[in-house]
Amino acid sequence: MKANMVEAINKGLHEAMEADDRVVVMGEDVAQTGGVFRVTAGLKDRFGDARVVDTPLAEAGIVGSAIGMSMYGLLPVTEMQFDAFTYPAFEQIVTHAARLAWRSRGEVPASIVVRIPYGGGVRMPELHSDSPEALFVHVPGLKVVCPSTPEDARVMIIAAIEDPDPVIFMEPKKIYRASRDEIPDQPPMAIGNGNGSYNEYLCKARVARDGNDLAIYSYGATVPLCLQAADRLAQERNVDARVVDLRSLFPLDVDIIEEAARECGRALVVHEAPRTAGIGAEVSSLVHERCMLDLEAPVGRVTGYDVPFPQFANEDDYLPSVDRIVAGANRVLDF
Amino acid sequence: MKANMVEAINKGLHEAMEADDRVVVMGEDVAQTGGVFRVTAGLKDRFGDARVVDTPLAEAGIVGSAIGMSMYGLLPVTEMQFDAFTYPAFEQIVTHAARLAWRSRGEVPASIVVRIPYGGGVRMPELHSDSPEALFVHVPGLKVVCPSTPEDARVMIIAAIEDPDPVIFMEPKKIYRASRDEIPDQPPMAIGNGNGSYNEYLCKARVARDGNDLAIYSYGATVPLCLQAADRLAQERNVDARVVDLRSLFPLDVDIIEEAARECGRALVVHEAPRTAGIGAEVSSLVHERCMLDLEAPVGRVTGYDVPFPQFANEDDYLPSVDRIVAGANRVLDF
Amino acid sequence: MSDLLRYIGDGNALPDAQPPEGLKEKNLLEMYRWLVLLRTFDERAVTLQRQGRIGTYALYWGEEGTQAGPLYAMDGGDWVFPSYRQNSIAMLRGVPAATILAWWRGYGGKYGFYNPREHRVGPICVPIATHLPHAVGVAWAGKIRGDQTASLAWFGDGATSEGDFHEAMNFASVLKVPTIFFCVNNQWAISTPLSKQTATRTIAEKARAYNMPGIRVDGFDPIACWKVTHDALDRARNGEGPTLIEAFCYRIAPHGTADDPRLYRDENEAEQWKPLEPLSRMSRYLKRLGILSDESAAEIEGEAKEQIAAAVSEMESISHPDQDILFDTVYASGRPWMFEEALRELRSVERPDEVKPLGPPTSPGAGEEGKTQ
Amino acid sequence: MSDLLRYIGDGNALPDAQPPEGLKEKNLLEMYRWLVLLRTFDERAVTLQRQGRIGTYALYWGEEGTQAGPLYAMDGGDWVFPSYRQNSIAMLRGVPAATILAWWRGYGGKYGFYNPREHRVGPICVPIATHLPHAVGVAWAGKIRGDQTASLAWFGDGATSEGDFHEAMNFASVLKVPTIFFCVNNQWAISTPLSKQTATRTIAEKARAYNMPGIRVDGFDPIACWKVTHDALDRARNGEGPTLIEAFCYRIAPHGTADDPRLYRDENEAEQWKPLEPLSRMSRYLKRLGILSDESAAEIEGEAKEQIAAAVSEMESISHPDQDILFDTVYASGRPWMFEEALRELRSVERPDEVKPLGPPTSPGAGEEGKTQ
Numbered sequence A, B: 001m002k003a004n005m006v007e008a009i010n011k012g013l014h015e016a017m018e019a020d021d022r023v024v025v026m027g028e029d030v031a032q033t034g035g036v037f038r039v040t041a042g043l044k045d046r047f048g049d050a051r052v053v054d055t056p057l058a059e060a061g062i063v064g065s066a067i068g069m070s071m072y073g074l075l076p077v078t079e080m081q082f083d084a085f086t087y088p089a090f091e092q093i094v095t096h097a098a099r100l101a102w103r104s105r106g107e108v109p110a111s112i113v114v115r116i117p118y119g120g121g122v123r124m125p126e127l128h129s130d131s132p133e134a135l136f137v138h139v140p141g142l143k144v145v146c147p148s149t150p151e152d153a154r155v156m157i158i159a160a161i162e163d164p165d166p167v168i169f170m171e172p173k174k175i176y177r178a179s180r181d182e183i184p185d186q187p188p189m190a191i192g193n194g195n196g197s198y199n200e201y202l203c204k205a206r207v208a209r210d211g212n213d214l215a216i217y218s219y220g221a222t223v224p225l226c227l228q229a230a231d232r233l234a235q236e237r238n239v240d241a242r243v244v245d246l247r248s249l250f251p252l253d254v255d256i257i258e259e260a261a262r263e264c265g266r267a268l269v270v271h272e273a274p275r276t277a278g279i280g281a282e283v284s285s286l287v288h289e290r291c292m293l294d295l296e297a298p299v300g301r302v303t304g305y306d307v308p309f310p311q312f313a314n315e316d317d318y319l320p321s322v323d324r325i326v327a328g329a330n331r332v333l334d335f
Numbered sequence C, D: 001m002s003d004l005l006r007y008i009g010d011g012n013a014l015p016d017a018q019p020p021e022g023l024k025e026k027n028l029l030e031m032y033r034w035l036v037l038l039r040t041f042d043e044r045a046v047t048l049q050r051q052g053r054i055g056t057y058a059l060y061w062g063e064e065g066t067q068a069g070p071l072y073a074m075d076g077g078d079w080v081f082p083s084y085r086q087n088s089i090a091m092l093r094g095v096p097a098a099t100i101l102a103w104w105r106g107y108g109g110k111y112g113f114y115n116p117r118e119h120r121v122g123p124i125c126v127p128i129a130t131h132l133p134h135a136v137g138v139a140w141a142g143k144i145r146g147d148q149t150a151s152l153a154w155f156g157d158g159a160t161s162e163g164d165f166h167e168a169m170n171f172a173s174v175l176k177v178p179t180i181f182f183c184v185n186n187q188w189a190i191s192t193p194l195s196k197q198t199a200t201r202t203i204a205e206k207a208r209a210y211n212m213p214g215i216r217v218d219g220f221d222p223i224a225c226w227k228v229t230h231d232a233l234d235r236a237r238n239g240e241g242p243t244l245i246e247a248f249c250y251r252i253a254p255h256g257t258a259d260d261p262r263l264y265r266d267e268n269e270a271e272q273w274k275p276l277e278p279l280s281r282m283s284r285y286l287k288r289l290g291i292l293s294d295e296s297a298a299e300i301e302g303e304a305k306e307q308i309a310a311a312v313s314e315m316e317s318i319s320h321p322d323q324d325i326l327f328d329t330v331y332a333s334g335r336p337w338m339f340e341e342a343l344r345e346l347r348s349v350e351r352p353d354e355v356k357p358l359g360p361p362t363s364p365g366a367g368e369e370g371k372t373q
């Protein structure tokens, strides 16, 4: 079937709930209406309102009770309605979800998924366009992932549910409906048997475009822009850029990252979140630390600015654009 | 007078409250007992319980009502009892304190100070030893500072109160009583006249030790360790390290950072917080981006690990030590 | 709804009460003018959204009484804190309606924001319940300074589930802060009904957890909303601390322009509440009292239309804010160094066009969904 | 304190009540044994802290009845969630006392932590009130699975100010989850008295905000604590949802070993509450009932001393945990790559000595202050 990212995650959720009756879905407005983005549409009708729950309006309560559920043995998938509304749950995520495995000899991890529709580009009022992923990447004990294609989103949501550790699942809402891709009928892995195949589908980067002149690292909604920028670079200056879709933000897939930098000798990181202490800083540091002698220029960063996400009429001034990515690439190439 | 860091901050608070009756101090147990670390001791007796308040036990309530007070025109100084207990207030800090200036045409910034005794080395139970500073550094709209000496702490707390923007004031509790330094009777600036001299005392790094062979950047409780490591490097291999006490974590003092890297050609960042997407990543990226051609080795990082802060019997396995700093320096020097 | 304070009857079985002391003819008329202005703004905004001239919009059709009533009871020196639902309230405190419209058009800086201190109106608050501690802080600060300042914050039934509601209520009651917690219980939080939000029958009874008075009022009756606020303010000024008011009503409109209530409720229910909406009820009441005539009503409506039309023109005359707007007001103490670098980067590439608000959804579930505030 | 449920009199003016149905002789004796064990652990831990053999410690002297009573009412399959104040409760569910002592000595991993699922005991919770949503989640999960599992969480009077208390209470009541909220109202949160924490006279009345039963009980009476928990559990199992219990007592001891209560309260007040402490009261009650004799009491005490002494030896026989302990259990799915690099770095330098717990404070305000949990 063809599916956009919303439909693909929806499919993955259906598959996971079907295969494993420990999976429950909870959050604000997720059951009756299927969520404000309709990502959870149809689940309540299919699996009933004990397993698909419209909760009271309280994010700490949602994540906190999901942690308790997971102690009991369930696999809760929570939805934070928008990025910035994750902050009220921050304490539960940091002091509990992230540390429960560690606090229980590794025997009772918080097996929860926190789904976060995030990022700008959708013309929303204040606080509906944040990119908080680096905040979670800096917190030990969490996994943080972010798909950029429908099929990745479908496979990664299943893997995130299967993974025993807490997974922050960033959903780039700008590209929720950007493209409809072919989705295989069956997911690539067996579900619900806890055989550990999740790791293979959760912590790996992906080479989205091959090339040997410049490594461009990105994730989420900026990946398609990087691909466009790569095409422009090919046309405009005959540069063959390799685009690496990081997919896993913690842990980073250091092998693919290193390989790209070594083979290309030049690199650029692109993301929407503010620059300072963002994922770009970490990737840049890693690449410099490990590939210094192979580098012909410092790793560049094209990112959001260190300002609150602007009111939407100016959001395109804030967001990395193909132009800005090309310009950033040129700076690295011309160093 | 001679003062340790606790006494020095206490002095600064007395001075600020004396000079400006808009300053109020609030938090859990700060009034009657003067706080669990006694940083606010004596303030209630001196300034009364309207201006020095023992609040109910609720961190979001503390920061949130402080933001309201500041809208009205007061200058609240809040205490989070320990690092990890700042997380419940995270939402108020991120969505309100950090954005109120922006949301009010720059005319009504959240003029609050959030004091956070932070970090390990003090043999405490779980969640009393976190180093969350990078989380705030990544949030646009905040200033984040961290003193490493008593006199800096005294001057910086006054400057933080005077600064119209919200300041996260990190207090390295491990060195709260590490040394007693000479503190001038009068602070270096006039207080309470809003003449803007705060900036000079808030956003500047400090060269804590001069040297031209290796730049070591750090802040807070690891600064004294870096100084010891520098002495060892001088003795053991005749290397003259420059130790830069960053003091301001956002904004970073890029001039002093760059100058040190350029003049030394090699650099190391040291902090206690987890490595991934920490301050070290940002400093490393900045230095590579700006000084690549002057560098003879990649910038090294000696940091806490990407794990929850351990139970205290093992905290010295986690914390950067002089040995680890020297080893990290040697790796950079021998590259 | 028999436990609700109410003044306006239905001109039939339900009798009118005389207006409360303190509300003279001219006050009643002024309050009516406010209602009309709020309604006019709201209806115009919905049209603008449909035309793609502003972005997704949180309408408040039917809730005007919960806004004009309490605001009219407050003094000019008192602070009020709106949520997104009371988004145009600052207009009644001197903020140009164009500024509010510009906010919905996605403009920031001096175009879309106002100075809260100048108008004693908190910024439009998007994250649920998080402005309640601010309302407490402002009134607490007034108390510390020995001023007579009170504050009022609006919030919804859903907001009572958040921790910040609880912490603010508790701070206010422990510290005897003169804050009025004004809950607009419209029985819905997007698609979530009251029964999934709380186990209590009323919101007012939650006040007991704070030893605070909890008062229920007909949220469709602006005069009743005025009266309970007026009394709460009296208590507050007497040093008796905060009050929780529950204005019971119903969210007749969708949650926002992107919301399709048919997905989760029977729209007949909304239709049944419609006759209670405050504007026509108030107008009939005033006419029964002989204060309002068809002509004066038409005149008031005309004025409001004109004012909002002017505001629309003003809003549309604003040209696309400069890129500086991203950096201008982030820090009151000046721009940190990286802002200059950011601007250099921005200016080195061609500037993207202004992002235009989206048009109306073409089919349910497509395009505009997901736009709540 | 006349509204408090109480069974144990003072053998004088205040009459004893017969033990409630369900508590037979052997139950009463077992509960007594628990009380003695808890007390023995606590007193020993304080000594260990003074001797610098464990770190700062949160004692619970006088609050044993609020722990043993409710725990005894729960079934083994029910989950309980302690705060730092009920730190040794897991010992009554089969966790070695040595594990708890090791936690206070700063040991992690398998030395200081236990498996919550195995014992149906949540981990010792340090951040105030944050474990309440977990208790709700566990019981809710049981309900989803059609099991008969209930849960109970302990927390203090101070904890009721946190947003998480509110959100957990609200979730539990809306979703009719079988959770018992057991508030140990010892009237102090470190130096902050109850009157600065809440404007209500009681904690129990806060239950009204959730349409939940709120029950007050004498927290120094273990039998009364058992009884109210037992009844709440009955209701919970009948599908009637959660209950808030307020065990009213007084924090006779300091907040923790680093706390000096003379800084904020008159210690005579604490002295006045001391005669009510549960251990001697329970022992006198059981003696009046003829269930306990001086000899059997001494025997029980002896057994407890032995058990704790053995636990101390066991704790001290643990050698300094390996550096791997930092990385071992962070992820259940295995170590991410940077952990190996971290270990390489660690092993390349000489290993620092084990961090020893600090000794006692030499003067108030020096050294150990600031150690709250």
Ligand SMILES: Cc1ncc(C[n+]2csc(CCOP(=O)(O)OP(=O)(O)O)c2C)c(N)n1
Pocket (backbone or CB within 6 Å): A028, A057, A081, A082, A085, A088, C085, C126, C127, C128, C155, C156, C157, C158, C159, C160, C184, C186, C188, C189, C190, C251, C255, C372, C373
């Ligand atoms: C902290 C937070 N969580 C979620 C949302 C998304 N959201 C916007 S409005 C809304 C429902 C609010 O309901 P209620 O409090 O009853 O107010 P009403 O919309 O009915 O006026 C939700 C969940 C938000 N804005 N903030």
Ligand SMILES: Cc1ncc(C[n+]2csc(CCOP(=O)(O)OP(=O)(O)O)c2C)c(N)n1
Pocket (backbone or CB within 6 Å): B028, B057, B081, B085, B088, D085, D126, D127, D128, D155, D156, D157, D158, D159, D160, D184, D186, D188, D189, D190, D251, D255, D372, D373
């Ligand atoms: C979220 C959080 N904030 C602050 C603290 C520091 N702290 C530890 S105990 C305590 C007082 C708790 O009082 P109460 O809830 O009454 O429990 P008690 O200690 O009396 O058992 C405080 C403020 C904490 N542990 N967690």
Ligand SMILES: [Mg+2]
Pocket (backbone or CB within 6 Å): C156, C157, C158, C184, C185, C186, C187, C188, C189, C190, C251
């Ligand atoms: Mg509502």
Ligand SMILES: [Mg+2]
Pocket (backbone or CB within 6 Å): D156, D157, D158, D184, D185, D186, D187, D188, D189, D190, D251
């Ligand atoms: Mg207490």
